[in-house]
Amino acid sequence: MSYQVLARKWRPRTFEDMVGQEHVLQALIHALESQRLHHAYLFTGTRGVGKTTIGRLLARCLNCETGITPKPCGECSSCREIQEGRFVDLIEIDAASRTGVDDMRELTDNVQYAPSRGRYKVYLIDEVHMLTNQSFNAFLKTLEEPPDHVKFLLATTDPQKLPVTVLSRCLQFNLKRMTxxxxxxxxxxxxxxxxxxxxxxxxxxxxxxxxxxxxxxxxxxxxxxxxxxxxxxxxxxxxxxGTIDQRDVERLVNALVERDGPGLLAEISRISDFAPDYSAILSDLLSLFHRVTMEQVVPGSADNALGDAGQVRSLARKLSAEDAQLFYQAALMGRKDLAITPDARMGFEMTLLRMLAFRPGADRREPPAVSSGGQSGSSEPRDEPEPAKASAHVATAVEAPAPEVPEPESPEPEAPEPEVPPEPSPDESWLASLDAQAEDAQSAAEPEFVPGAPVEAQEGEFVWERDFRSLDIVGMPGNLASHGAMAWENETVVLTIDDGHARLLNARHQEKILSGLRSRFGDTIELRIEQGAPGPHTPAAYEERRRKARQQAAEEAIRKDPVVQSIVERFEARVVEESIRPIEISRR
Known part of the structure; x- marks a missing residue:
């Protein structure tokens, strides 16, 4: 006996065998039980969801020798012949190959004849949208008023192409895509x-x-x-x-959650050996982060439609709402950009690296320092700068020709490097000045001593614009709070924030800001947000002033650095000023 493919071998033989179309089956079963039968049914839906299968089952229900029933016996000659595809009164027509008006006229001419074997003559027309307009016109009158012994079962994957005159003459059932x-x-x-x-x-x-x-x-x-x-x-x-396993997607996401850059790149390198569809992987990530966000907003909403409900619930607990939104948006933009990137893997790699780089709370690393010898310094931050060389406080690029220097005929002892007396760091002097200004401004803005208010807030130990980052309020709440000015009213912290940033604040953001304040000043602290002009004494404005001060100090240090001056004079080089970047100095 020849092998029968699974799609044919496991075609449903009863309504109970059908999967996922309960809304259609319920209506048909009730109609058969009450024998309230329409003369024309239209089944719509994508390929492979059971349109023609339901049509054949309905033909069995109408012609079973035990009577009209939603549960045909499957043993009578009519049931067996329909099941085997040789029932003379079930006429199956492929409209894709019989689109002409002559074919339709032949059909309508034969409709008037009574069935040969069964109770009803059933016309099952597949892909009915392929008929021409002339064919539809020839079919309309018969479709509207067929003889009592005729039933029309129409199936299509594209109901929009059917004339409204056909749609209005049929009972329409839309079969759903299988989940x-x-x-x-x-x-x-x-x-x-x-x-x-x-x-x-x-x-x-x-x-x-x-x-x-x-x-x-x-x-x-x-x-x-x-x-x-x-x-x-x-x-x-x-x-x-040509896809990757769901476990591979899980490993990628775990590397993102753990901020494991090397692990992420290693995983990308591993899956690239399978030449996967990177757009499909990003699509899987989009679906995952969407469901994570749904679980965060409505706990318990994660279903197992993709077999990963456990992972969704776990990520919903590990990721903040801001992280989930960022990852979703980065994956969405990365999927759009894949079409224009020179290499699909490169575009995919950059998309995941963006998720790491722009994640709230991620470290902001400066470029590595360039020493006077032209070699890159360590990228790891140091607690103290080296006071011996002013050039150690900045990273810059110097453009110079590379002439060949002839070697001396006889070796000469190397001259000792001139000693440079230690000088105070320009950055340190600028920052000390700024800190003093911040303390003076905060003292002037603070109200007089109020009995019962937190001691730290009144004795000048905490300066809002200078010490805000020590509250460890990160992400969107920290960003919004940094644009506000702080004042005390008894045990209430009043944040004045401009209208644009205040509109972005929600209850969850305020809770995180309040949590950071209470961890510093005590659990009795309350928070009130007011809209208005915050003035210049905000953490964001203070940090911008510090950034400009560091930049000016770095540029000044480069201009005065004797090593840089020597290179410029000797090799006719020039300093690329826009490449100058100050190195962050840890403050004690």
Whole structure:
């Protein structure tokens, strides 16, 4: 006996065997039970969801020798002949190949004749949207008023192409796309009955690849069984489909969550060996971060439609709302950019690196320092700058020609480097000046001593604009609070924030700001947000002044550095001023 493919072997034989179309089956079962039958039914939906299968089942229900019933016996001659495709009163027409008006006139001429074997003559017309306008016009009158012994069952994947005059003459049922959960569950049942060993993750790969079609899922399963030599392993299915395993996506996301840059790049390098579809991976990430956000907003909403409900709930607890939104937006923009990047892997890599670099609270690293010898310094921050050389406080680039210097004929002892007396760092003097200004401004803005108010807030130990970062309020709440001016009213901190930033504040942001304040000043502290002009004494404005001061000090140090001056004079070089960057100095 020849092999029968799974899609045909496991075609439903009763309404109970159908998967995922309960809304259509319920209406048909009730109509059959009450025998309130329409003369024309239209079934719509994507390929492989059961349109023609329901049509054949309905033909059996109408012509079963036991009577009109939603549960045909399956044993009478009519049921067997319909099941085997040789029932004379079930006329199946492929409208894609019989589109002419002559074909339709032949059909309408034969409609008047009574059925030969069954109770009803059933016309099952597949892909009915392929008929021409002339064919539809010839069909309309018969479709509206057929003989009592005729039922029309129409199926199409594109109902928008049907004339409204046809739609109005039919009962229309829209069959839904199969969810991955439905498909994976049915595949598990089929493979269990076929005694084919499988990995559950392989079923989810097939279910997602089927894109809503149960027939496609069974066809892919046939292919995977042959590919894996009578077993379904996730690695084999992944190779066959040209996709990556869901576990690979999980490893990528874990590296993002743990801020593990080297691990992330290593994982990308590993999966690139399979030449995957990077756009599909970003699509999987978009779906994941969307469901994570849904779980954060509505706890318990994560379903197992993709077989990863546990991972979704875990990520919803680990990630902040800002992180989930950032990752989603970065994946969305990265997917759009893949079409214009020189290399798909490079675009994918940059997308994930953006997620790391722009994540709230990520370290902001400066470029490595360039010493007077032209070699890169360590990228790790140091607690103290070296006072012996002013050039150690800045990183810059010097453009100069590279002339060949002839070696002396006889070796000469190297001259000792001139000693440079230690000088105070320009950065330190600027920052000390700024700190003094901040303290003076804060003292002038603070109200007089109020009994019962926090001691730290009144004795000048905490300066809002200078010491704000010590509150450890990060992400969007920290960004918004840094644009506000602070004042005390008894045990209430009053933040005055301009209208533009105040509109972005929500209750969750305020809770995080208040939590940071209470961790510093005590649990009795309250917070009030007021809209208005905050003035110049905000952390954001203070940090901008510090940045400009450091930049000016760095440029001045480069201009006065004797080593740089020597290079410029000797090699006719010039300083690329826009490349000058101050090195962050740790403050004690």
């Amino acid at each position: 991955p959960e439905h498909i994976a569950g049915h595949l598990q049942h089929v493979l269990g009955a076929e005694e084919i060993p499988f990995e559950e993750s392989a079923l989810w790969l097939l279910a997602r690849a089927a894109d809503g079609s149960m027939r496609d899922a069974l066809s892919l399963t046939d292919q995977a069984i042959a590919f894996g030599n009578q077993r379904l392993a996730a690695s084999d299915v992944s190779n066959m489909l």
